[in-house]
Amino acid sequence: SSKSITAEARSKLVSWLIAVRRQLKLSFESCCLAVNIMDRFLITTSVAADCFQLLGVTSLLIATKQVEVYSPRITQLLSLCCNSFSREQLCNLECLILLRLHFRLAAPTHAFFLDYFTSRTTGYQTDGEPQKKWKWLACKVCELSLADYTFNKYMPSVIVLCAVKLAKDLLKTHSAQPTDNKAGSSKTLESFGFQEYATFEAQLLVQQCTEDLKLLVSLNQDAVQDFISPLY
Numbered sequence: 001s002s003k004s005i006t007a008e009a010r011s012k013l014v015s016w017l018i019a020v021r022r023q024l025k026l027s028f029e030s031c032c033l034a035v036n037i038m039d040r041f042l043i044t045t046s047v048a049a050d051c052f053q054l055l056g057v058t059s060l061l062i063a064t065k066q067v068e069v070y071s072p073r074i075t076q077l078l079s080l081c082c083n084s085f086s087r088e089q090l091c092n093l094e095c096l097i098l099l100r101l102h103f104r105l106a107a108p109t110h111a112f113f114l115d116y117f118t119s120r121t122t123g124y125q126t127d128g129e130p131q132k133k134w135k136w137l138a139c140k141v142c143e144l145s146l147a148d149y150t151f152n153k154y155m156p157s158v159i160v161l162c163a164v165k166l167a168k169d170l171l172k173t174h175s176a177q178p179t180d181n182k183a184g185s186s187k188t189l190e191s192f193g194f195q196e197y198a199t200f201e202a203q204l205l206v207q208q209c210t211e212d213l214k215l216l217v218s219l220n221q222d223a224v225q226d227f228i229s230p231l232y
Contacts, residue, residue, distance in 0.1 A: 005042060005052060007149040013038075013056045014147040020057075020080055024072050026064060028139060032109035032156075033063035035146050037097065040107075044100045051093075054085045058093045066105055110142040113160035138167035144216050151216075154209050162210040166217070 014035055021031040038059040041047075047055055057077040064071040074087055098105075118135055141163040145151040151159055 005047060005049065009049065009052060010149055011147045013052055016053075017056050017060060018143055018147065020060065023080075024076070026060075026072075027067055027111065028114070028143075029109060029111035030060065030063045030067045031143075032111045032146065033067060033105070033107060034060040036107045036109060037062055037101065037105065039152065041097050041100055045096070051085075053081050054089060054093060055097075057081060058090050058097060061090070062094060062097060062105065108156050110146065110156045110160050113157045114139060114142060114164070117160055117164050134164075134167040134171050137171060138164045141166060141213055141217060144220050145213065148216060150212065151209075154205075154212075158205060158209050159213070162206055162213050166210055166213050170217075 017034060018031055020026075021028070021034075034056070038055055041055065041059070057080065061071060061074070061077060074090060078085060078087065078090065118138070138160070142160060145159050145163070
């Protein structure tokens with residue numbers, strides 16, 4: 001990533017983008033893809049700290065053009081940045097991002113795997129509040145992980161897999177008795193049809209990611225306190 005951009009600055013920007021996507025009523029997929037585009041661009045190009053917010057909204061614009069029926073207006077995005085940037089600056093950066101990424105915009109995202117894994121959990125397909133709660137909580141955990149650069153070392157599929165399992169564990173909506181972490185990791189992989197990946201290494205990866213997510217949730221209690229009782 002760019003030397004002028006710190007993990008803390010990235011975290012603040014992603015958290016801001018998450019708030020923007022809610023305000024503009026955009027899909028979680030758009031937000032995830034925007035962060036993916038932004039991170040990939042930062043690998044190729046150094047960005048000055050004072051242009052970081054412009055990179056965020058430009059990445060969001062590109063993502064919404066891929067995902068949404070209607071993208072936000074450029075004037076709307078610029079106003080969210082207190083009109084610190086011009087339309088010309090945004091459009092120029094948009095072209096630069098597309099060139100640096102060679103127009104390869106599609107990517108596996110948290111949102112994609114969240115939809116996939118929640119549709120696979122047939123054993124939990126009961127109507128009512130419990131199902132809505134764990135889906136919401138899993139999405140919230142994924143959001144928190146997006147803003148934390150620590151989780152860039154994990155593939156989105158692993159993060160979402162662990163987030164869904166953690167959400168169910170926290171809400172205690174699953175009927176199975178609690179298992180030890182290693183057995184739980186194996187069962188998690190197998191329950192989603194990943195028997196071929198349920199190796200010892202994969203189980204350790206799931207276990208490590210789950211522990212990191214638990215820590216992340218414990219540090220962000222205020223973001224999830226309405227849905228779960230105190231964890232620690």
